[in-house]
Amino acid sequence: IAAEQAHGKAEKLTFLGEQRYTMDDASYTTCGVGKEDWWVRANEMEINRTTNVGVGRHAWIEFKGVPLLYTPYISFPLKKQRKSGFLTPSFGTTGNSGAEFTLPYYWNIAPNYDATLTPRIMSKRGIQLGGEFRYLQPNYSGELQAEWLPNDNVTKSTRSAYRLKHGQNFGAGFTGNLDLQKVSDNDYFRDLSSLVAVTSQTTLPREGALNYGSGPWSAGLKIQRYQILQDPINPIVPPYERAPQFTAAYNKLNVFGWADARAAAEFVDFDHGGKVRGKRFTLHPSLSVPFTRAYGYLTPKLGLHYTQYNLDQQSTALPDATGTLRNYNVSANRTLPIFSLDSGLAFERQANLFGQALTQTLEPRLYYLYVPYKDQSRMPIFDSGEADFNFAQIFSENRFAGGDRISDANQATLALTSRFIEAETGQERLRATVAQRYFFRAPRVALTSAAPTDKISDFLASIGGQITPAWSADAAWQYDPNTSHTERYNVGARYNPASGKLANLTYRFNRNTLRQVDLSGQWPVAPRWQVMGRWNYSIQDKKTLETLGGIEYLEGCWAVRVVAHRFQTATQKTTNALFLQLELSGLSSLGTNPLNVLKQNIGGFTQSKPHGEDLNLDEF
Template identity: 45%
Template sequence: RATAAPPAPAAERPALAPGETAVSALRIHGERGIELVAEGEAELQRDDTLLTADRVTYREPTDEVLAEGDVVLSRGGDTIRGPKATLVVGDRVGSFETPTYELSRARPPALAGDAPRTVAGSGEADLLRLEGENQYRLANATWTTCSPQDPDWYIRARELELDYDREVGTARGSSIVFMDTPIFWMPWAEFPLSGQRQSGLLPPTFGSSNKTGVDFTQPYYWNIAPNYDATLAPRIMTRRGVQFGGELRYLGEDYQGTTRLEWMPNDKVTGEERRLGSIQHQHRFAPNFYGTLDLNAVSDDAYFEDLSSSIGVASRVNLLREGRLIYAGGWWTASALAQRYQTLNPDPDVRNAEPYRRLPQLRLDAARADLAGGMAGLLETEFVRFAHRETDRDEASRFVAYPQLSLPMQGAAWFVTPKAGVHYTSYDIDRAAGTAGKPDSITRSVPIVSLDSGLFFERESHYFGKDYLQTLEPRLFYLRVPSRNQNDIPLFDSNRFDVGFAQIFAENRYSGSDRIGDANDLTAAVTTRFIDAETGVERVRALVGQRYYFSDQEVYLYDKDELRRAGTGNEILAGLGGRITSTVTVDSYAQYNTETSRTERLNASVRYQPGFARTLNLSYRYAPNLRVDDDIVGLKDIDVSGQWPLARNWYGVGRVTHSLKDDRITEAVAGIEYNGGCWVFRTAVHRFAIDEDDVTNAIFVQLELNDLAGIGSNPLSLIKRSVPGYGKINDSSANRVFGED
């Protein structure tokens, strides 16, 4: 039923019953119930639909509307303007001649807890047809997420379908126009309207490096089902040839996984076929029973080095291949593991260059904190069979059992925890020819006793006009482990821990179970913090610790190891860090050997970040005795990185890592970005050296069209890894509040 009335301001429009139609204008004539003609500021309103025009003719029996002159249709977040329109209001169908339009929807948040973001698409067309709620079909049309007035980029299509039920746009006979210049032609393409997935061609990626030449990839995304999708990615490299790649992802109620394949029939440089395969799968078989599978393989040692433009990928050495089963009980856990690696560029001169295989490893661990007398118990057991591809390596079956008892005692400002355990290990060894004559069966029992204690003090303090909560946290840790001769035990999984604040309170200075380091030492450490009383920000954190040796160390990994001697404390560890001001953060750590009067490790970094997309980083690393297995390689380098505005909307990014030890640049990144409001241009150059004689140069160029896609090779992952604190300049969800607490 339609009602007629003079026009009223929006705030004074009467509320309508669902389905009721109201027509208003300066002049209305006709017969109610048959046809009404409204002229002058004419309006027709029903539910969430408002139609305004110079003249509106409404035929109530057929629910048809003819609107003429400055027609505007508003419905939800959609607005369509044109000189003439015909509509069937209830069916939400009709057409607009030469319209302009703005259609907006809320985009789902990228992360849980984030607020939804509105994505608006706009454009113009020769003809726009409404084909039901959320369905639009346009002829000779444009679409963009830029401002509707003079957009920098848009899709121009002979035919354009906008389906907001599926959140998919489909363009036929289309091209992407940037700065009034067509840059990419698409005979058919689908694109997201509000961030939802859909099948279709993705924008191509292209780049260049000295290893691959010009590198072009045209991916196709296949949205198989809500919980299955795949990406097919044929790749052309001018130096190497054609590569076919693909990735399949799946998600079930109790499982999820990813499968990736790459295949190059013939590498024009090597003349060989090259392949990559990768499977990651996680499965929950029952509420407490889980399984994982992680399989990776490539056809040759130089696969990543030749075909990747990332130092993190190109320098990969060991590819994991393992399957694992885990059952978690209430207070115990059982697991089974089969593990091996594919080692790339194995060096037989480096000890254990290829890790041992674990075929299998079985573990049973139990922990109870409710034993009699307030005691806590822990049991760690393991059986593992170590095997190796090389025939000159020892192989063995190893059994480990480590029962432990502790008595935790604590108050409001103190804690004391005495602990005792026995680490039992037995080996059944298959000796290689080079170690024949050494015992095949070895057992080792090592008692381990420790006493951990600490205090916690705090007070209110006032410095530089601000109130702080200052803490003082002294800690003492005594460890007693008798020496056992372990020289006949091969090294299957043991290595040296870097000495740090986490390790100085550890029971064993070695990882794994092949070496149990002897100890008769006391570690003393103290930490103090200054916490802003108003904001809770930790402004300063300072800590210092020293270990005192009461007996000479006797257990070692390699002949070159430096063993600590009894006497005063040899190692002093110190750290200083915190958010010193609202814009400056520092972090530093040093390890000093009093016996040799040498600094054995020094890491220091400072970050200046006064605002979004404004960050400068400086770090220094020094470790002259850094080891890789039994070889001293040393480390001394300086790293500078940053992101900073260069001019209006222009930003520079860069990083340089310089090895002072070798006097050469090991990695360099330089790039620029431009934020055009609804698009971003990025370009970056990356140079890295896996070793002194193997240098890779790569260039990335990308045009990112907001809420549509990126065209070119994406340097974002490289930039984010290279520049700590980097801010994506077109990320509306980024936290842009800096310099405040």
């Protein structure tokens, strides 16, 4: 057999035609001769080259002489193409569901339609039925997923979930999408999923959108609603629903040969069962004139921000998104001019770092912003909040996120960046940046409490890069000079001398709220043996938030992985999961695949594979 080390044998070979034959007592493996740790055996195997389908009767997988999986009948494609049939079963265990076994069935309905039916047997909860239907057409595609647990043995109730995702291209610049999700109860994901990203979900969108784009013009229409999965320990405040939201934008560079023109408009009808409701219209045109040279740039920009509110009179006795009761104006508007001046220079010199000749840059930047003050205290807050203070926000026109508050400003931001660049390759080896904002006049606009009165903002600093081929590091620091306190910082390092050799260390600090250590990595400990793991510990809470540990053994034609995962859900419940996988090179895998969990938890994780990739059976 002429592919990798794949080979087989049979007691009897019978030709039934030019493209069809049968084999009695057939065996197949991708292991090397004399090192056959596993075999696929069948009492009878029929190969049909005309239909490119193989059939095995009374077939089983044998590993180290031990039969692992038996089936009285199996059909499989001879080429890498889709075919209906049972997929490899998986098994594992979690703390919430107990021991689990799934046996997916794949249905190849048509070249552009398929479905997967997945029964899931859980020792603690019973039998769950799951399914996925996918469709693809030249102008649209999508998938429908559904799960149904008719009688949960723990909760004594029927539980279900579904999701529909659809994307459509209508032509002439118009596209659309639909995303609908629903679960039967608040604890569905926390009880029935083994992934942190899924168990932590609290807001399920139900939205549809119609979009348009052509040249400098774009527009969108969206209806957005939610299902809220309440947390009994930390109740969730439902966000406003947008029913509907309309957006339009115009972006044109080099207008008149010297200016960039932009305009954005938005209309939103904010709906909420327990808060003030209303409509908001915003319009924000702007014109900038960039002057760019090799040594620097200067970009003045002038814009206008207009906002109009029309509130539901019957809801004006209710609070807004912040929980604040205000003396609302049922109809209110706001018009604010916005002027900014962004400038920067770039200097270079030859330098030496870690014994290597590099180009060092020095890049000072000055950003000035002026926005006059306007009282906005009688306007509601639907979607605004304090923007996260970071290097991106410090050069923005508004210290608030959302459209309900426009901060007054008479301020300048100074920043300095230095980079070390390899002259031959252009690879950036190290970057360091510092920045701070200076207020010529303290801002007066606030959300709920008083606006800040400090003359200078927090000081931001960051440094990071690929120090050596094996070592990389990064650090960020936010310091409040007005209180002489460090607000937050994080430090991280990665050692990655070769593929499969990896160690990550991160420390995160946020004053009064967060002090965490995060260790992760993978490393060979002996020939063919590799360990991997993660430990996330809260120093402030004095408890482990998440642990993951695994071991892998890699042989020439197979690999086995065992991974244990323990984490906390949004309700502070601890969930345990165990993944066990046997990978047979060129055939399939048995058990529950832990690779997605490893990639999500270990930054830079690389998968080890046995010698044989999936082989093309047409070569045999």
